Amino acid sequence: MDDVIATFRPGLFDGQTVLVTGGSSGIGLAIAQGFARLGGSVIAVGSSATKLAANRADPPCAGIRFEQVDVRDPAAITAFARGLATLDVLVNAAGIARPEAEFEDDTWNEVLDVNLTSQMRFAMATRPLLAASQGSIINVASMLSYVTDALVPAYGASKTGVLGLTRHLAHAFGPEGIRVNAIAPGYHKTDMTRGLWTDPEPAEKIAARSALKRWGTVDDLVGTALFLASPAAGFITGVDLPVDGGFVVGGF
Template sequence: MDEIIATFRPDLFAGKHVLVSGASSGIGLAMAQGFARLGATVIATGSSAAKLEAEKADPANKGIRFALLDVKDRKAIDAFLGALPALDVLVNAAGIARPEAEFTEETYLEVIDVNLNSAMRLAMAAQPLLARSRGVVINTASMLSYLADESVPAYGASKTGIVGLTRALAHRFGKDGIRVNAIAPGYHKTAMTKALWSDPPAASRIAERSALKRWGTVDDLVGTALFLASPAALFVTAATLPVDGGYVVG
């Protein structure tokens, strides 16, 4: 991540307050680290107390406050956001996938709730604080906002929904100076995709379809998040930026 961070002014987010959901690992954690390294006060939330405790001990997470938050619980979200003194950036990175199991109604609804509904809950709860700071919302879409994977109908539906939600919230919040954008990751090496990137034939097929002939890393998403939250993107809103190495159009 060092090369990415060096691209930006080291105090770019000094004095800014950032909240990242789904940040006990993977993409969310990498984004939290990126903002913290550029001077932001960062709160990283997750649903696993054990994971959060483990990350607290990691020196790479210096400057990040880890907090337990159930993104399915509207009352908990309202109380959590209501206790914050300020907020400049909200990153909605909470997400799950349950291949094959998503064809049962219970699991389908759970995935939709975590991946899509939580972004709406957090954005609405954060809106008053973001209006004061003329802040930023960054949602997490996916290459499956545009492609089909028959094993994850809820994941695909939720990530397609994120694109529409991002556009709607951008227009709803725009009058308050709040910008709302999304990032659409492709195949990045995370715990969620480990079954694929640890299988050489599958990993090779995926890399070959991308324009850059490789898998993404979580660090590949950090620079895009920092850009979208920065003054360099002051007239960018309602956009979903693909960070997939060209996979979708391959």
Template sequence: MQEIIDSFRPGLFKGKTILVTGGSSGIGLAIAKGFARLGGSVIAIGSSEQKLAAARAGSPDIRFEQVDVRDAKAIKLFVGGLDRLDVLVNGAGIARPVSEFEDETYLEVIDVNLNGQMRFAMAARPLLKASGGSIINIASMLSYLSDPAVPAYGASKTGVLGLTRHLAHAFGPEGIRVNAISPGYHKTDMTKALWTDPLAAEKIAARSALKRWGTVDDLVGTALFLSSPAATFVTGADLPVDGGFVVGGF
């Protein structure tokens, strides 16, 4: 990650508070670390105490808290207790392959991946208005493509792009920018079954323009850019970080 961090001014986010949901592992944790290394005061939210404990041990410069993105009251209470907020990264997400065709599971995935982002955005709105801050919603390449095993995940991530555009216009007059990042195939726990399968891993890498899988660090620079003064006129946008996968072909 050091080369990515070196691309930005040291202390760029000093005095800024950044809140990252889904920040106890994977993409969210990598993004949280990136902000912290540029001087930000970072709060990372997770739902699993086990993951939070492991993250705390490895990242003492980040504050980790347990908050359920499905609990509107808990979200309002937590965010309302902050003194300031400059960046909200909505990174919490789940996928339940195959079982998403069941009503209960389908609704759970939608609630976490889409409704959770709306809950945090609304709770953070007053603080972001005060700071002239921004929101980054984590979407997915499945906002554009289909995967027959995860209809709820695909629907929720497609919804994230719509939510991003609408909130950009709703919050824009208050000086709040709202953008999205759409990751592709990155090596995380969620994709482990694929990148540990040689045939599946090679097939996916072959479609990428860069002929490789992404790492979680590949998302960090984009998040930092969208939250920086370099992106002050960027809002309602989605930046795919997928190595060219979506525009490729097998």
């Protein structure tokens, strides 16, 4: 991540408060660390008490405030937001996938609740604070917003919905000075994709479709988030930016 951070002005987010959902691991944690290294006062929320406790003791996470919030609980989100004095950036990175089980009604609803509805809940709960700061929202979508995976219909539907939500909120919140954009990760090495990148056959097949012939890392997403929250992106809103090494436009 050092090269990414060096691209930006030191202290770029000094005095700014950043909230990252799904911030206890994977993509969310990497983005939280990126904002913290550029001076942001970062709050990372997650559901696992074990992960949160481990992060609090981890030196690379120094300076990040970790809080447990159930993103499926509207009352908990509202109460948490009311406890914030200010907010400049909201990163909606909470997400789950339940391969094969997503055809079942309860699992379908759970995946959509975490991946899509929680983004709307956090956006609405923090809207007054973001309007006051003229801040921005960054929603995490997916390459499955554009292509399919037959094993995860709820995940694909939820991440496609993130694109629609991003565009609609950009116009709903725009008059208040709030920008809303989305990042669409491709195949990145996270716990969620571990079964693929640790298996040589699918790992090589996925890398081959990428224009850059490799898997992404969570660090590959950090610079995009920092850019979208920065003054350099001050007239960018309502867009979705694929960060997938060219996977979606490739072919096997």
